Every structure is written in C-alpha cells, then in structure tokens.
Amino acid sequence: MSKTIRLTMAQALTRFLSKQMTEIDGTKVPIFGGVWAIFGHGNVAGIGEALYQVRDELPTFRAHNEQAMAHAAIAYGKANFRRRFMAATSSIGPGALNMVTAAALAHVNRLPVLFLPGDVFANRIPDPVLQQAEDFSDGTATVNDCFRPVSRYFDRITRPEQIIPALARTMQVLTDPADCGPVTLSLCQDVQAEAYDYPESFFAERVWRQRRPRPDRGELAAAVAALKGAKKPLIIAGGGVLYSQASGELAKFAEGAGIPVCETQGGKSSLPDTHPLNMAAVGVTGTSAANRLAEEADVVLAIGTRLQDFTTGSWALFKNSGKTIIGLNVQPFDASKHRALPLVADAAEGLAELGSALKGWKAPSAWTDNSATGKKAWQADAGKVTASTNAAFPSDAQVIGAVQRALGSGVTLLHAAGGLPGELHKLWQAGAPGSYHAEYGFSTMGYEIAGGLGAKMAKPGEEVVVMIGDGSYLMLNSEIATSVMLGLKLTIVLLDNRGYGCINRLQMATGGANFNNLLKDSRHEILPDIDFAAHAASMGAIAEKVPSIAGLENALQKAKKNDRTTVLVIDTDPLVSTDAGGTWWDVAVPEVSARSQVNAARKAYDEKRQMQTIGD
Numbered sequence: 001m002s003k004t005i006r007l008t009m010a011q012a013l014t015r016f017l018s019k020q021m022t023e024i025d026g027t028k029v030p031i032f033g034g035v036w037a038i039f040g041h042g043n044v045a046g047i048g049e050a051l052y053q054v055r056d057e058l059p060t061f062r063a064h065n066e067q068a069m070a071h072a073a074i075a076y077g078k079a080n081f082r083r084r085f086m087a088a089t090s091s092i093g094p095g096a097l098n099m100v101t102a103a104a105l106a107h108v109n110r111l112p113v114l115f116l117p118g119d120v121f122a123n124r125i126p127d128p129v130l131q132q133a134e135d136f137s138d139g140t141a142t143v144n145d146c147f148r149p150v151s152r153y154f155d156r157i158t159r160p161e162q163i164i165p166a167l168a169r170t171m172q173v174l175t176d177p178a179d180c181g182p183v184t185l186s187l188c189q190d191v192q193a194e195a196y197d198y199p200e201s202f203f204a205e206r207v208w209r210q211r212r213p214r215p216d217r218g219e220l221a222a223a224v225a226a227l228k229g230a231k232k233p234l235i236i237a238g239g240g241v242l243y244s245q246a247s248g249e250l251a252k253f254a255e256g257a258g259i260p261v262c263e264t265q266g267g268k269s270s271l272p273d274t275h276p277l278n279m280a281a282v283g284v285t286g287t288s289a290a291n292r293l294a295e296e297a298d299v300v301l302a303i304g305t306r307l308q309d310f311t312t313g314s315w316a317l318f319k320n321s322g323k324t325i326i327g328l329n330v331q332p333f334d335a336s337k338h339r340a341l342p343l344v345a346d347a348a349e350g351l352a353e354l355g356s357a358l359k360g361w362k363a364p365s366a367w368t369d370n371s372a373t374g375k376k377a378w379q380a381d382a383g384k385v386t387a388s389t390n391a392a393f394p395s396d397a398q399v400i401g402a403v404q405r406a407l408g409s410g411v412t413l414l415h416a417a418g419g420l421p422g423e424l425h426k427l428w429q430a431g432a433p434g435s436y437h438a439e440y441g442f443s444t445m446g447y448e449i450a451g452g453l454g455a456k457m458a459k460p461g462e463e464v465v466v467m468i469g470d471g472s473y474l475m476l477n478s479e480i481a482t483s484v485m486l487g488l489k490l491t492i493v494l495l496d497n498r499g500y501g502c503i504n505r506l507q508m509a510t511g512g513a514n515f516n517n518l519l520k521d522s523r524h525e526i527l528p529d530i531d532f533a534a535h536a537a538s539m540g541a542i543a544e545k546v547p548s549i550a551g552l553e554n555a556l557q558k559a560k561k562n563d564r565t566t567v568l569v570i571d572t573d574p575l576v577s578t579d580a581g582g583t584w585w586d587v588a589v590p591e592v593s594a595r596s597q598v599n600a601a602r603k604a605y606d607e608k609r610q611m612q613t614i615g616d
Contacts, residue, residue, distance in 0.1 A: 004197040009160035010050035010187070012198050013116075016167050017087065018057040021207045022175075024083055031175075031208055033076055033086045033457060034059040035116075036069035040091020041130060042118020046192025047089055061486070064478035066090045068450035070102030070113065072479065075447075075454030077112045079412070079437060082180055082243045083210065084458070087114035092189065093131025097143055101444065104150040106182040109239070109266070109441040110306075110331075112174040115151070115184040117144050122158040122188035129189075144186040152181035158188055160196035175208045177243070177330045177346065212244070213330060215345035215353055223301075223326045223343045224357045230299035232320070232367050233259045236282060236311065239266030240304015240329060244347035247271060247433040250303070253355045258362040259301070260371035262290035264311045265421060265440040267304065269430035273409065277368075279375055283311040284585040285422040289378035291583050293371055295319045303328045304347045307337050310440070314586035316611035328354075338613075381580040382427055388549050393573040396423045399495055402549045403465065404429060406556035407491075411463040412437055414455055416447040418469040419502035419577060420495070426581045446476030449492065453479050456488040463491065463560070470496040473532065477539075483565045484540035491559050492541075492567045493552070494532055501574030510589045511601030518574055536567035545569040584608050 007015065014035075022031040037060050039048045051060045063069030066088070073086035090096050096117035106113045120132050120142050128134050135141035148154045153173045155166045163185075170183045215223075227233060241250055247270050254261050254277045262282035263270055271278040279290035286294075294300070294317050302325055305311060312318065315338070318325075327335035328343040328350045335342035343350055362368075386401025396419055403413075409431030415424055416439040430436040437455055439447045452466035473494055483490050499518030507517060514521045519528055536543040542562050546552045552570050559566040589605040590598055 003200045005200055005203070006195050006197050008046065008050065008193050008195050009157065009163050010046040010192040011053060012160070012196070012202070013163055013167065014047065014050040014054045014058060015203050018054045019203050019205045020171060021205055022083055023207060023209060028207060029084070030057070031084055032058060033084050034061055036061050036063055036073050036086060036088040038063060038066050038069065038090055038095060040095050040118065042092035042095070042189045043089050043116070043187070043192070044091070046189060047116060047118075047187065063482050065476060066095050066098035067102050067446065068476050068479045070099045070115070071105070071444070071447045071450035072454035072457070073113045074102060074106045074111050075414070075437070075451035076458045078109070079434060079455040079458035081245055081434065082112055082177075085112040085114070085174060086454075087116055089116035090118065091131070092118040092120065092129070093133070093143060097146060100146050100150060103147055103182045103184065105439065105442040105444050105447065107150045107152065109439065110180050111182070112180050113182050114170060114174065115147060115182060117147070117184065117186055118192070119144050119156060119186045119188045121190045123190055142186070144184070147184040147186070150182065151184040152179055153183045154186070155184070156186040156188065157191055160191055160194045164198070164202060171208065175211075177211055178332070212346040212349050213344070214349045215343050219341070219343045220353055220357065222341050223328070223354060226299050226324045226326055226341060227257070227301070227354070227358060228361055231364055232293070232297050233257070233299045233301065233363050234293050234297035235259050235261040236264060236300060236302045236305055237261055237267040237270035238264045238303060238305025240347045241267050241270040242433055244304065245433070246348035246351055249348045249351040249355070251275065253351045256355055256362075257358055258365065258368040260293055260368065262286065262294065264305050265425055265438045268425060268438065269433050269436040272431055273429035276372060276375070279371060280378070281425040281581070283313055283317060284583055285310060285425040286583060287378045287426050287581045288381065289371070289374040291317065291581065292374055298322060299324045299326065301326045301328060302340065303351070305329070306334045308441070309586065313583040315613050316586070316608065317583050318613075319611065378581065385578050385580065386427055390548065391573070393571055394549050395573055395576040395578075396420060396495060397427055397578050398549055399493065399552065399570060399572060400424060400427050400467075402552045403467065403493055403556065406553045407463065407465060409435065411435065411465045412455055412459060413465050413467065414438075414448060414452045415467045416440065416451065417443045417445040417472055418500070419505070420467050420469060422502070422582075423578055424467065426578065445472040448472055449477055449490070450479045452490045452492070453483050453488060456483070456490060460488070466490055466492045468492060468494055469501070470494065470498065470530070470532065471500045474530075477535075480536055480541050480565055480567070481539040487564070489562065490565045491556070492536070492565065494567060494569045495572045496532060496569055497572045497574035499574060504574060505577060506587065509601070510587055510605075511593070511595065511598035513595070532569045533567065541565045541567045543567040543569070584611070586612070
C-alpha cells in the first residue's frame with residue numbers, strides 16, 4: 001500500500017510545484033522561478049499559507065497590480081526561452097479578471113505561465129460570496145470562465161483530489177513545445193483549505209526536458225525538393241528559433257546554403273545584426289533589405305513563426321505568384337498556414353536535417369550577392385534616421401540611435417506597444433539571441449515595465465533596458481516600485497510625445513482627423529503637463545528629464561553606474577516616423593464619408609487590397 005501524506009489542496013499544489021525541475025546547460029534547477037501573489041479573501045488563507053510553508057524552495061513575490069505581476073511572470077518565461085516559468089495567484093473577482101489580459105498575451109505569444117486565481121466556494125453555502133458575479137441562468141459560471149478562451153488548459157478545482165490530474169496536465173502543457181501557453185487552475189477557496197491523503201509519490205522530484213521532435217521523412221523530402229528548385233530562397237526566422245535555441249543551426253544552415261535571413265518581431269536577434277546574411281526586420285515594420293527580397297522570393301522557409309499580418313504585410317508582401325512557403329514549425333496549426341508545405345519539427349532538429357539533405361547545394365550567388373547590396377543600402381538609410389540631432393523634439397528613431405550608441409548591443413532591450421515596436425524592429429541592432437525582447441503578438445500597452453522586471457529576474461547579471469512611451473507608462477507603471485523593492489535594476493527610457501502618437505499617425509494616414517489621440521486633440525479644459533521624472537522618483541527610482549539627445553546619451557552612461565532602477569524622460573515628436581523600409585498594412589478605411597480625406601484614403605486602400613492573396 002502506497003504511503004500518503006495529509007495536506008490541504010493548496011499545500012499539495014505548492015509542494016508539487018516546488019518539486020518540478022529542469023536542466024539548463026547541464027545544471028538542474030527548479031522549473032518554477034517563483035510565484036507572484038497579490039492576496040485577497042479568495043487566496044490568502046489557503047494558497048497564501050501554503051506558499052509560506054515552501055517560501056525557501058518556491059519564492060513568493062509581491063506586486064502592486066495583478067496584470068503587471070502576470071506580465072512579469074510571462075516575460076520571465078520568454079526571457080528563459082520557455083525553459084523556466086512562473087505562476088501568478090490572485091483573489092477572486094477583480095483580482096482574477098485583472099490577469100485575463102495577461103493570459104491573452106501569453107496565449108497569443110505561445111508563452112508558459114500558470115494562473116492560480118481564487119474562485120467561489122465549491123459548496124455554495126456562502127453563495128453569493130463577496131466579489132462573486134452571478135449568472136442568472138448558469139449556477140456553475142464564475143468570472144474565471146473568462147480565462148477559458150485565453151488558456152491552453154483550464155480547470156476548476158472543486159475537490160482536493162482533482163489537483164492530482166490537473167497538475168499532471170498543467171506540466172504537460174507548460175513544457176510541450178507545440179501546446180505551450182497559459183494554464184489556468186481556478187481554485188475554489190474552500191477547497192484550497194480542504195485536506196486529502198495525497199500519495200507521497202505525487203511529490204517526487206521530476207526533471208522536465210525540452211522535447212525536440214524530428215521531421216517526418218515525407219515532409220522533409222518535399223521541403224528539400226522545393227529548396228533545391230529555388231532561385232530566390234528566403235528564410236523568415238520567428239520566435240520558435242529562439243525558443244528552440246536554434247540560432248547556431250540557423251547560422252550554419254543559412255551560411256551553407258547562401259540564403260538570406262529576415263526576422264519577425266518575435267524572432268529578432270535569432271542572428272546578430274552584424275551577420276552578413278541577416279537582412280533584419282521583415283514586413284510592415286521591416287527593412288528595405290528584407291522586404292525587397294520578400295517581394296521576389298520564390299521559396300520562403302518560415303521557421304517558428306505564425307505568419308501574422310505584420311510579418312506578411314497582410315498577405316500582400318510576397319508578390320511572386322509562383323512562390324512556395326515551407327512552414328518549419330513544431331505546431332502543425334502554424335506549419336500549414338496559407339497552403340504551406342508543412343515541416344513539423346523542432347527548429348534546431350529541422351534545420352539540422354535540412355542542412356544535411358541540402359549539403360553541397362547553394363542558392364544562386366547573384367541572389368546572395370544582391371542581398372548583401374541591399375543590406376548595405378539599408379544600413380546607410382538607418383544611419384541617417386538614427387543620427388544625433390539638436391532638435392527640441394527628436395524622433396523615436398533618433399532616441400533609438402542614442403540608446404544604441406550609449407549602451408551598445410550587449411544589453412537586453414525590451415518594449416511592447418505603440419510606435420516604438422515599428423522603429424525598433426527595423427532600427428535596433430540586436431546582439432545575442434534573446435537580447436531583443438518584444439511583446440508585439442498582442443501589442444499590450446503596459447507590458448513594458450512589468451516585462452522588464454520579469455526579464456531582469458531571468459537575467460539578473462545583464463543590463464535590461466526598457467523603452468516605453470508616455471501612453472503605456474500611464475497605463476501601468478507600478479512595478480517600478482517593485483523593481484526597487486526587489487533590488488532589480490532597470491534602465492527605463494520614457495519617450496513623452498504627449499499622447500498616443502502612433503495611433504494618431506495611423507489616424508492621419510487613413511484620412512482621419514487628428515482626434516482623441518494626442519492630449520491636445522482630446523476633450524480637455526486643462527492640458528496635462530505630467531512630470532514623469534518626479535512620478536518615477538516618488539516610487540524610489542533615480543529619475544531625470546533630459547533636454548536633448550546628447551543629454552540622453554550622457555545620462556545613459558551615468559545610469560550604468562546607478563544602483564537601482566533609473567528612469568530617463570525625453571520629449572519627442574509625435575508626428576515623425578521612419579519612412580525608409582516597411583510595407584502596406586491592411587487597416588480598413590470607411591467606404592463612404594463626408595470628408596474628402598477619408599474618401600481619398602479609401603481609394604488608395606482599394607488599390608492596395610488588389611495585392612492581397614487569399615489562402616495562397
């Protein structure tokens with residue numbers, strides 16, 4: 001008869017999590033980096049007490065906002081290339097719902113995180129409990145059902161023994177390269193405190209290793225045949241290259257075959273910017289070097305990318321009517337998009353087998369040489385827009401140039417929504433794999449500072465630089481205080497363009513009037529004049545507003561020596577973006593309008609739509 005140990009459900013949960021391990025570079029480490037927690041009546045008595053018991057093996061971190069702590073947990077998983085991850089627990093009601101946006105972010109980006117929201121009483125005796133949202137037609141529904149569409153796996157624990165199969169499935173999902181994404185275990189608050197005789201074997205230490213599926217022979221043969229027939233092949237490197245730690249295999253394969261490489265937002269830094277075959281960013285926010293090749297390419301090897309519209313120019317970028325797409329992806333759903341030849345495999349394994357099968361074959365030298373010429377031309381254009389300036393209101397690109405000159409490519413650069421992703425994707429010169437950390441799958445305003453905190457936890461010995469606009473900063477800045485409290489230094493560059501400059505530019509580009517985006521164009525009686533440096537300093541950061549690009553570079557040099565989070569604020573121009581590079585993006589313009597500008601924009605829009613391919 002197997003031995004058992006009597007624990008509450010919450011105690012069993014936390015003990016189990018503390019016993020899950022992984023191996024990184026030959027060293028065994030806990031797979032959970034810790035648990036983020038904001039306690040309330042739905043989790044403080046149950047899981048709160050259980051976390052206290054394992055606080056040395058499974059550290060608990062306190063945050064100021066549930067969405068922010070979940071962003072930090074997700075960024076930790078991303079910065080660890082999905083090999084390690086974190087959990088986040090909240091009370092019921094608003095605490096739980098605050099994490100749903102973060103769950104969607106993780107779901108879209110295929111990132112591992114464990115959500116542990118409190119829930120109602122399973123016994124329903126205190127019904128309705130504080131913060132419970134009642135459904136008049138469904139007695140089983142709670143607000144946590146909102147997690148269902150944005151979770152890879154969802155379970156509601158209504159009996160203490162249910163945690164055993166639920167945690168087994170949880171670990172399978174969090175560690176599976178194809179199904180990886182957020183898991184939600186909704187924890188009824190009375191069940192958290194209920195005891196059960198759990199088998200001791202349930203708490204045995206387990207080491208989870210990265211699964212690396214190899215390609216099917218038939219799919220491999222089809223991909224090889226397509227590449228051998230290519231005259232103008234192109235590689236698109238997505239985030240899957242980084243999660244597979246396949247940068248070395250990518251470089252070896254590209255060099256062996258002479259195929260130029262371009263990168264998605266998620267895949268940027270797959271190769272260093274200095275690599276001669278790296279054409280850098282592709283798509284709407286792409287470089288001229290990459291996009292001109294994409295327009296002509298006859299075979300596109302898409303590695304570890306979900307081919308979203310920013311990558312494909314809303315499926316108008318790839319203009320070669322005879323093109324073939326090869327989808328090298330661990331997830332079949334992504335591998336087969338747009339009638340691609342699927343090559344379902346781990347990126348590193350797939351590249352290794354492709355390279356072996358193609359040994360001795362190279363792309364035509366004229367194509368490879370042409371890519372080098374295009375890269376040189378792009379670098380000249382990029383140098384012009386990022387050059388230093390004395391302008392009172394510099395562009396985002398000029399700020400990027402200042403950060404690059406002051407800090408180099410050895411830092412981890414993190415950003416998310418607004419205008420910065422477009423500029424950084426094409427202009428930032430990334431170094432080591434993972435040094436470019438973008439959340440652009442869900443484009444979540446407010447991810448930046450919390451994400452920087454999570455990235456710093458994953459890379460405590462590295463400099464983490466967060467670039468953020470004033471709009472995102474105002475949405476979610478509370479984890480500056482957490483970074484100071486935890487002694488995790490960030491360097492935050494805050495670009496103040498006094499509103500939502502990126503969307504204002506899009507509004508203008510689609511014929512719209514300047515309306516409700518910049519503060520000056522929004523309904524107001526008093527125009528806000530926010531002292532961001534004073535605000536950041538009030539949370540414990542070292543903060544300064546710099547007067548110019550030169551002042552920013554000097555402040556960044558000083559920030560290297562600072563002992564805690566530093567926030568540098570600079571005023572920027574909301575109307576200027578980089579014209580070089582890029583391609584069309586499908587943003588629907590009204591068919592009819594009383595304004596001539598909108599009608600003209602619609603005419604141009606209809607012309608551009610003719611370039612799109614459907615299911616092709």
